[in-house]
Amino acid sequence: MTTSTTSRPALFAGATVHGLAGLKRLRHRCEIPLVVLAGAILAVGYALWIVAIVQLFAVEPGDRLFDGLPLARLLSFLPLPTGDPTLIVVILGFAPLAIAVVRAVIYAKVRAGGVRMSPTQFPEGYRMVVEAAERFGMRKVPDAYVVLGNGVVNAYASGHGYRRFVVVHSDAFEVGGGARDPEALRFVIGHEVGHLAAGHVSFFRILFISLAYVVPVLGPAVSRAQEYTADNHxxxxxxxxxxxxxxLLSGGKYLGAQVNLHALADRAATERGLWLHVANWMSTHPVHTWRASALRDRSRPGRLMVAPPRDSAWFAPSQPAGGDPSAAWGTPAQALRRLDAAPAAREEQFGRYPGVSYDEPADALRLADPNGANPAAAPSPGAARDV
Structure with a gap:
């Protein structure tokens, strides 16, 4: 069987049949503007790189073409030893090679030590990869591997040349057992395949945004926008x-069954303050509360810089926020009375285990009213909400 040329990867074809832009409906609205800004910074960096080369290799200092120009004097503000432009020449000159080598080594290590998903090995997970690739219009099915997590819940996507691959830590993969939550695993895999489909792991995208990470706030903001795009996938x-x-992300693979989504998402609206925002600005991934808020209410794109408004909370707060005055915090006696009046726990503290039958579905707790009211009254993520 011959492969159609339209399905083959090409330099400017993009990872999907939708072209370089991918599925625009799933891309966060701030991602492309931030990437363009990062590209402008890279262009300035390489302009300085050209100046640095001229400064290094001109025969006589008085003959240097750029001597005295403002662009050349910008080099004096860079963290270079004694104004020597050697460092910028080395860093920017070898950046493309370094990126290519790192990508090759990562792929080689995964191929050498990971368990490769296939129709006969972790077939349920592999089917999720294939179905996500088909859904997003990918030209080729990406490689997929399970690696030993050693307690770390994580997954990532990368590439080497035209090849794309997804890696899932074994601890994250464990949520996919029949007695647990295979839909959570499907989301994780869809998120990672989404990175591939959106072009986030291409060589040129990584090079394009690489210099943005030396600019405070900008580099992490680009990364958070890409994470929201992957979450949309x-x-x-x-x-x-x-x-x-x-x-799973906030409570882990065992305690995750005890995490109430509405309580987590509502805290994005109630937990505020400068330092909370600084914590988000420094992070390459959206903080969990903001991320949960964006995933629960699909009418609002994920927030990058400013917390969701207070009216985005779906329920009345059950406890004071961390930024509230200390007078709002209850005494131990008050807290004990509330604990005694709370509904009995629906399942044991340590979550759900394989081979154990549970009378109630997992979402009976995770999607309940966080104040303990009738669980059936709490809407599901993505559902229309009366304001």
Missing amino acids: GYDCAPDGVAGVMG
Whole structure:
């Protein structure tokens, strides 16, 4: 069977049949403007790189073409030893090679030590990869591997040349067992395949945004926008996996079954303050509360710089926020009275285990009213909400 040339990867074809832009409906609205800004910074960096080369290799200092020009004097503000432009020449000159080598080594290590998903090895997970690739219009099915997590819940996507691959840590993969939450795993895999489909792991994208990370706030903001885009892909694959994946990310693979999505998402609106914002600005991934808020309410794109408004909370707060005055915090006696009046726990503290039958579905707790009211009254993520 011959392969159509239109399905083959090419330099400017993009990872999907939708072209370089991918699925525009799933891309966060701030991603491309931030990438363009990062590209402008890279262009300035390489302009300085050209100046540095001229400064290094001109025969006589008085003959240097750029001597005295403002652009050349910008080099004096860079963290270079004694104004020597050698460092910028080395860093920017070898950046493309360094990126290519690092990508090759990562792929080689995964191929050498990971368990490769296939129709006969972790077939359920592999089917999720293939279905996500088909849903997003990818030209080729990406490689998929399981690696030993050693307690770390993580997954990532990368590439080498035209090859794309997804890696899932074994600890994250464990949420996919039949007695647990396979939809959470489907979301995780959809998220990672979404990175591939959106072009986030291409060589040129990584090079394009590389210099942005030396600019405070900008580099992490680009990364957070890309994470929201990948979350949109994950939601497109598995909307029922939202509660499970947010529980997994914030509570872990066992306690995640105890994490209430609404309580987590509502705190994005109530937990405020400068230092909370600084914590988000420094992060390459959206903080969990903001991320949960964006995944629960699909009418609002994920926030990059400013917390969601207070009216985005779905329920009345059950406890004071961390930024509230100390007078609002209850005494131990008050807290004990509330604990005694709270509904009994629906399942044991340590979550759900394989081979154990549970009378209530997992979402009975994860999507309940966080104040303990009738669980059936709490809307599901993505549902229309009366304001």
